Amino acid sequence: MEYTKGKLFWLVLLRMAIGWHFFYEGMVKVLNPAWTAKAYLMDSGGFMKPFFEWIAFNPSLLAVSDFVNAWGLALIGFFLLLGWLVRPAALGGMVLLGLYYLSHPPFPSIEYLFPVDGTYFVIDKTLVELVALGVVMSFPTAHIFGLDRLLKKS
Amino acid sequence: MQDNSMDQENKDRKTLQPGANGQFKRRDILKGLAAVPAFGILGYGLFKHLGELKASRLDLLGGEDDIIPKGVPLVAGGQTLRLGFVGTGSRGRYLLKALGFLHPSRIDEYSEWAAINKYWKEYMDEFHAQDDLNVRITAVCDVFDKHALNGMEVGANLFRKGTGGEMGEAPRRYGTYQELCAASDVDAVVIVTPDHIHVPVVLEAARQGKHVYCEKPLSWTVEETFEVRKVVKDTGIVFQLGHQGRQTDSYQVARSLIERGVIGKISLIEVCTNRNDPNGAWVYDIDPEANAGNIDWKQFIGPAPWHDFSLERFFRWRCWWDYSTGLSGDLFTHEYDALNQILDLGIPRSAMATGGVYFYKDGRSVPDVLNMAFEYPERDLTLLYSATLASEKKRGKVIMGHDGYMELDETLLIKADPKSTRYAEEIRLGRIEPHMPLFSYVPGQDKVDAITSPTEKYFAERGLLYTYRDGKSYDTSHLHLREWINCIRKGDGTQPSCNIDQSFEEAITAHMGTISYHDGRKVYWDEANEEIV
Structure with missing residues (x-):
């Protein structure tokens, strides 16, 4: 795929x-042993609510979920920043964001205890970031700016 | 080769594609490792974040971290403890469940619900996982035949089975509590009767050398409060009053935090009761099977003034002073005992109460709105209690200090006061935001949905029903009974957390409020003479 400098700049x-966002979010959780998604999961709404509550109430599932969340976010962020394995990382990121979105879908008549930093209807920042990751996945740049450039050459 | 390479490079420049000849150029390294500076900045950000997290937390906890309670150990070895139950109504059945005994038909019913509802599944999983305390129910006594027979069937269900499952020997039913207390196969007595019968049964049991777990409040009159304290101490029995809030994690954490000066000097404490439904206002259902033929009415009346048989009075006894201690004894005592546990309040210097029957004009004599102010001049603080049975506006338990305030519910929350002295510098630096939680403690799972009646929900929200220990949730009543049983097994004179001295303070404080309400005046505690004046 060919990019102009401007296109490349914005895509990178x-x-x-x-x-950056994923890596920091993930590492803060990884480095804080007291962190758990339990309260967030229990605050879920929408049609997937029972699923997320099931995880919250099941200690072993919750432990797995916490681990995958923290390390998943950190590693996905790491790969996106570094420019290596970007496709699988972006896909994994979209799955995580999809789950966050489904646990707290911004539909009218659903109220959450967790504060929301804006006013949303159907589309929220989580979904926008998910779509943006789709763009990142479809327009690769790591072979130009990223570790892929070195790996491909060697 | 070189020309080809030049061509390739020119092409790269045009399309911004990297070269593919396997040689790293400076530009490749720069572009390939473009993220390295970003990781440097992120690492610095994380380092700062962690430092702040650690600094604020250590500062808040006075450098110590071990404030999570350790729990009540299981001491189930040795001989089976034989229990007699005086009172097997709804609260009696609740305590039986906390000991591991449920009626087979209940197990059937709850298991059916558990199959389609995850909350009931958890409820039943928890019941089956509840530790075996190595106790037997050998005796029951209840003035209502139906309750007594039900209690016998519950007591026989040693193996937590449904209908048709293997049952053990049923406890023997006694016609009177005196006979039950005298039974040779009863080591200890659990008292779950209306308030006016508490002390008579405690006295009988203690004099027979039986250990006692008594539901709250300790007493119905002031006079008997002194007598019961003397007899319990003289006989040396193990005594526990049924304030299961003693086992609530957040209260124990609250005590540790306050001892560390986290909220500063406390001047005011506000506690409340907010209920708004007939069940919460003690208008309980009347069992259609109940009648004068299957209720021992004379024994029910006991020390109370005589009244002709009344199903309403029997099932809704909390509404009449003749059998009840009203809001002060029934609900304020939960709040008081929590605070006495956290702050060692003891008996106040004075009490002043107002209120009335303002909503439930159903013939009751106890008020449904009650406000009480207790003064502790030597502690420089006031304890306020405000209750209504006709509004559910949520007003929490709040301990107000100069540096912050603590809100206690099922969770514990501390917020800094904007004018705090202790946190002034941190607030100025923006490290602490006033009105934002400084510390919160969530003692486990949201079990409210597993609880059916509004009263139970109320208690659950107040942290009185469930608590959380070592990653496992427990029924606080189970822990409270367990603590009592552990002390009996130790046999070295150790008394449980809600012992007779704590119970005495609870009862006298509640009585002071009630007397003030009745007399319409401020009443005082004469500490030297141990007298309410």
Whole structure:
């Protein structure tokens, strides 16, 4: 795929911004042993509510979920930033974001205890980031700016 | 070769594609490792974040971290403890369940619900997983035949089985509590009667050398409060009052935090009761099978003034002073005991109460709105209690200190006061935001949905029903009974957390409020003479 400098600039910036966000979110959780998604899961709404509550109430599932969440976010962020394995990382990121979205879908008549930093209807920032990751996945840049450039050459 | 390479490079520049000849150029390294500076900045950000997290937390906890309670150990070895139950109504059955005994038909019913409802599944899983305390129910006594027979069937269900399952020997039914207390196969007595019968049964049991677990409040009159304290101490029995809130994690955490000066000097404590349904206002259902033929009415009346047989009075006894201690004894005592546990309040210097029957004009004599102010001049603080049975506006338990306030519910929340002295510097630096939680403690799972009646929900929200230990949730009543049983097994004179001295303070404080309400005046506690004046 051929990019102009401008296109490349924005695509790399998008990839790295999302990577930055994921990596920091993940590492903060990884480094805080007291962190758990339990309360967030229990606060779920929408048609997937029973599923998320099931995880919250099941200690072993919750432990797995916490682990996958923290390390998943951190590693996905790491790969997006670094520019290596970007496709699987972006796909994994979309799955995580999809789950976050489904646990707290911004539909009218659903109320959450967790504060929301805006006013949303159907589309929220989580979904926007998910779509942006789709863009990152479809327009690869890591072979130009990223570790892929070195790996492909060697 | 070189020309080809030049061509390739020119092409790369045009399309911004990297070269593919396997050689790293400076530009490849720069572009390939573009993220390295980003990781540097992120690492710095994480380092700062962790430092702040650690610093604020350590500062808040005075450098110590071990404030999570250790729980009540299981001491189930040795001989089976033989229990007699005086009172097997709804609360009696609840305590039986906390000991591991449920009626087979209940197990059937709950298991059916558990199959389609995850909350009931958890409820039943928890019941089956509840530790075996190595106790037997050998005796029951209840003035209502139906309750007594039900209690016998519950007591026989040693193996937690449904209908048709293997049952053990049923406990023997006694016609009177005196006979039950005298039975040779009863080591200890659990008292779950209306308030006016508590002390008579405690006295009988203690004099027979039986250990006692008595539901709250300790007493119905002031006079008997002194007598029961003396007899329990003289006989040396193991005594526990049924304030299961003693086992609530957040209260124990609250005590540790306050001892560490986290909220500063406390000047005011506000506790409330907010209920708004007939069940919460003690208008319980009247069992259609109940009648003068299957209720021992004379024994029910006991020390109370005589009244002709009344199903309403029998099932809704909490509505009349003749058998009840009203809001002060029934609900304020839960709040008081929590605070006495956290702050060692003891008996106040004075009490002043107001209120009335303002909503439930159903013939009851106890008020449904009650406000009480207790003064502790030597502690420089006031304890306020405000209750209504006709509004559910949520008003929490709040301990107000100069540096912050603690809100206690099923969770514990501390917020800094904007004018705090202790946190002034942190607030100025923006490290602490006033009105934002400084510390919160969530003692486990949201079990409210597994609880059916509004009363139970109320208690669950107040942290009185469930608590959370070592990653496992427990019924606080189970833990409270367990603590009592452990002390009996130790046999070295150890008394449980809600012992007779704590119970005495609870009862006298509640009585002071009630007397003030009745007399319409401020009443005082004469500590030297141990007298309410």
